[in-house]
Amino acid sequence: MTLLLAPGSATTDTGTVSVSVLIPVYNEEDNIAPLCGRLIPALDGLGRSFEVIFVNDGSTDGTEAELQRVASDSRIRVINFRRNVGQTAAMMAGIDHARGDVIVPMDGDLQNDPQDIAGLLAKLDEGYDVVSGWRADRQDGFLLRTLPSRMANKLISTISGVKLNDYGCTLKAYRRQMLQGYRLYGEMHRFVPIYARWQGAKLTEMPVRHHPRRHGQSKYGLERVLKVVLDLVVVKFLTQYETKPIYIFGFAGLMFMGLSVLAGIYAIYLKLVDGISFILTPLPLLVTMGLVTGVMCILMGLLAELLVRIYFESQGKSHYSIKTMLNFDEPPPPDRS
Ligand code: UDP
Numbered sequence: 560m561t562l563l564l565a566p567g568s569a570t571t572d573t574g575t576v577s578v579s580v581l582i583p584v585y586n587e588e589d590n591i592a593p594l595c596g597r598l599i600p601a602l603d604g605l606g607r608s609f610e611v612i613f614v615n616d617g618s619t620d621g622t623e624a625e626l627q628r629v630a631s632d633s634r635i636r637v638i639n640f641r642r643n644v645g646q647t648a649a650m651m652a653g654i655d656h657a658r659g660d661v662i663v664p665m666d667g668d669l670q671n672d673p674q675d676i677a678g679l680l681a682k683l684d685e686g687y688d689v690v691s692g693w694r695a696d697r698q699d700g701f702l703l704r705t706l707p708s709r710m711a712n713k714l715i716s717t718i719s720g721v722k723l724n725d726y727g728c729t730l731k732a733y734r735r736q737m738l739q740g741y742r743l744y745g746e747m748h749r750f751v752p753i754y755a756r757w758q759g760a761k762l763t764e765m766p767v768r769h770h771p772r773r774h775g776q777s778k779y780g781l782e783r784v785l786k787v788v789l790d791l792v793v794v795k796f797l798t799q800y801e802t803k804p805i806y807i808f809g810f811a812g813l814m815f816m817g818l819s820v821l822a823g824i825y826a827i828y829l830k831l832v833d834g835i836s837f838i839l840t841p842l843p844l845l846v847t848m849g850l851v852t853g854v855m856c857i858l859m860g861l862l863a864e865l866l867v868r869i870y871f872e873s874q875g876k877s878h879y880s881i882k883t884m885l886n887f888d889e890p891p892p893p894d895r896s
Pocket residue numbers: 582583584585586587616643644645646649665666667668670776777778779
């Protein structure tokens with residue numbers, strides 16, 4: 560994947576604080592105050608300059624008012640979206656506007672523990688570029704959440720070749736350079752450590768605490784595991800040039816066409832050598848199906864290839880729309896969504 564900075568995607572005063580904590584929130588009104596009550600003392604205890612960026616992902620409850628209240632502390636910055644576009648886009652907005660040398664995303668429902676941030680930063684100080692949290696003792700329902708996510712983690716680990724136990728934990732720490740140049744979609748925020756590793760980053764994983772959700776509801780169900788797996792296929796296509804879609808579809812297409820040619824040769828052999836008519840055998844059907852499927856596969860490969868190019872060319876486009884920003888010096892960017 561290209562490491563070009565997408566136009567307009569970053570603030571100019573980067574590096575003016577040491578740590579940026581990014582928190583996407585969607586309908587978390589009861590969690591904002593308790594979270595700040597624990598997060599700010601934990602960050603104060605680090606002895607580093609910091610900012611907290613809440614990205615309000617189009618909440619329809621009292622989240623915006625709660626954020627306005629906590630923003631009386633000027634280190635707490637708020638980006639309000641016009642509508643709900645999803646956790647990944649919210650994280651992208653946070654990355655685009657973060658000024659820290661280190662970026663720490665976390666959930667806004669206190670399932671991640673602010674006390675773990677110190678440990679993640681200590682790992683970066685040891686020389687790692689990315690530290691990924693591992694919810695070794697995950698506090699979500701076993702059958703519907705923990706088990707499917709374990710299976711998905713195994714699959715992602717095998718497909719990507721980057722071995723982590725828990726890709727889905729939001730709590731991670733990145734050196735800011737590791738996040739530059741990506742536009743994230745769908746469930747892709749969890750794959751950033753994989754991209755970073757592919758680019759040569761030093762990656763490690765660290766067990767972190769995980770708490771049950773106390774207020775509000777989870778926004779996700781079992782269907783997310785399927786979305787994650789499908790997104791992984793897209794990630795493979797979009798980031799690794801050697802797995803171009805035309806190679807995969809094209810190879811399958813050529814195989815089908817080759818099979819149909821073999822079936823055709825066999826039909827001619829039957830007729831000429833044994834004098835058997837092939838009209839009443841399955842051979843004509845095999846030849847036709849092989850040819851049609853082969854051509855279709857190659858066309859699909861071409862289409863997928865075209866889409867991949869469009870994806871790259873449209874990377875400058877933002878997928879979120881900002882309504883207001885609190886405690887930022889710059890005005891909200893023009894709406895490019
Ligand atoms: N979230 C968001 N936009 C959404 C869905 C979720 O910003 O469309 C936020 C949510 O408020 C929380 C985080 O993403 O801070 C993780 O969501 P949730 O706790 O529902 O996920 P789970 O912990 O159940 O995986």
